[in-house]
Amino acid sequence: MTLGKRRVALIAAGFAALLTFTAACGSSGPSGASGSTPSAWALTGGDEQTFRTSFTDAKIDGQFFGNDAYKQKIRSAVGAGQAPTLLFSWGNGGLLRSWVDAGKVMDLTPEVQKDPTLASRYLPSVAQTGVIDGKTYAVPNNGMQPVVLFYNKELFTRIGAQPPKTWDDLMALVPRFNQANIAPFSIGGQSKWPQLMWEEYLVDRIGGPDVFNAIAANKPDAWSDPAVIQANTMIQQLVDAGGFIKGFNSIATDSNADTALLFTGKAAMYLMGSWAFPTIKQADPDFISGDKLGYVTFPTVTGGKGAPDDIVGNPANYWSVSAGASDQQKQAAVDYLRTGVMNDSYVDSLLANGSVPPVNGIEAKLAKTQDPQYLSYVYGLASKAPNFQLSWDQALSPGQADALLNNLDQLFLKEITPQQFSANMNATIGQ
């Protein structure tokens, strides 16, 4: 019996040892910090194929995630010192800023000084988004994604109308489309962020870029700016007038149901990032080849201070190099940023997918693509814009972005007034 007992004790101790051992392994197993092969995490869809090809050429170990999954995973990984060598971000704000503040990404300024083309080959407004406090931390890796007002040309011909140039035009179109049993605007309200595009454009058109700059700088009561109040009042007027398709808050963008409403002729207009074009092209090629898709910039607001060609959206996505990587990995990553990213075949591959890289002097290349008209339009839009406003949810701190999307959703639902919206958002300043 005593022998049995001792054996049991031994087994138990063995188990305990085994457990602690596996637990220890679990936390140090998938380490990305050592070794010589650089790694990279990027997003699925869109430009995934371009990334994959260039990773293979540069011998980089690439992994791909969905948008939300990536944002949550990368955070834990960076916090735990398990970050990949190349970090994918949206530029100045949110993620990138938190990495810079925590000293988790490498300052690329010395590399830029060594060979300025690392940054200077990009359009200045886009390259600028990778710069924080005068230092370069990130460089672009894919196409520009300005938000554009898409419209269905066929439906406009049917009611004999022209795309709106001013907000008043837009409001006048709403009853005309509704009478013809066509929803004026499609929007994926359930995903919340499409609603933000309206807010961003209206605030810029009414008050200019300074309004959001004050918000981003956490100035007290910045959300009470008259431009914000006016923009939100106009949004609620548009909701009241039946501007958005019925049940718009049940429509999610993940399944592209909002895009489908435009090309199936259920909705006349659609405010969305430039990536809607490849989506439509894939889902209904005839809609593009039959020249039924129109696109214009967001209408102006009478008396507004903002430039009519200011745009909002995502200037691009960016690569940063992890500060925790080994020297070998860092070197390989910087080499990749110099020669692997945005080389000739890389740019061609992006263009073939319908995204427009923010590289200087590619007009000739654009003319040779399958959709020269649209791609040149996007390129012109982005290169001429006096201000390319990064999406607010990327530019603000994650906590503020979450509160913003919630409050905006309630504003669209008319659960809160523009004044309440401003008060709620003012309360998040400094969080």
Place this chain on the structure above:
Amino acid sequence: MDAPTIASEPVELGSKAVGRPGAGHPRTGPSPLMAVPALVFFGVFALLPLGGVVVLSLMRWDGIGDPSWTGFGNWVTTLSDPATYHAIWLSLQVMVVSWLFQTPVSLLLGVLLAGRGRYRAVLGVLYFLPLLLSAAAIAIAFKALLDPNFGMSRAFGVAALSQDWLGDPTLALYVVIFVIGWQFIPFHTLLYQAGVRQIPRQLYEAAEIDGAGRVRQFLSITLPQLRYTIITSSTLMLVGSLTYFDLVFVLTGGGPGDATRFLPLDMYLNGFSNNDMGRASTLAVLLVVAGLALSLGLARLAGFQRGSQLEGA
């Protein structure tokens, strides 16, 4: 017609000889050391993280930089924020309405499926299908079905199905509760089916001789005999509703506005999308306390310590 007394008649199957180990022979039972692996496991994967969460709830941490002490700062923000109370209120609603919806449905389905017959077996297989699907898959499927323009209204050609299912703040909560029910009713049905099959046939035979009808049998034999199954299933349901968030996260993300942002989801979003780990930890502690209180309360209510109601069977 006194079926209840039938239930209290002891059916002696001689189990007393098997149970109650070791009163006079202290060495026959397994050594307490056998519990060590389980205890180590519990300590490392349950108690240690729990302690970590309590400590984190007193710190400010964005998940990347170094955590810093804030004392009760997080608790003050959490407990003074109306959003927390809104989330608690939603959680209570989800809990109560889910229970009211799931319990009768799965009880009746379980009783139905416990009977013999080929059609029941076929139905049983169909009913259990949702059990095989992951919560995320269910949420994505329902999201597509509930789309007002391209969803089931179009598939079935019924315009009445084109509602603002997930966009209307009041409706969305009930839609969420329905989908949660759709996912979990099969599991509870399984519990009830097993429970019903455990009830000795003699009880029903005796009741039949006494002239009890089906409804009377159900109320006087099935229900009382299922007492512990009901308690188990309810505990799982109530405590479970404090933890399941994956389905809601994918289905609505807490929206529209914050209409379905109940406590577990609020905790997740605060921690992993707002990167406020300290505040998320305070919510986690609240959830742990609520969950413990709930299961202890239910166990006490059930009177587990009073032993079996069906002596020996």
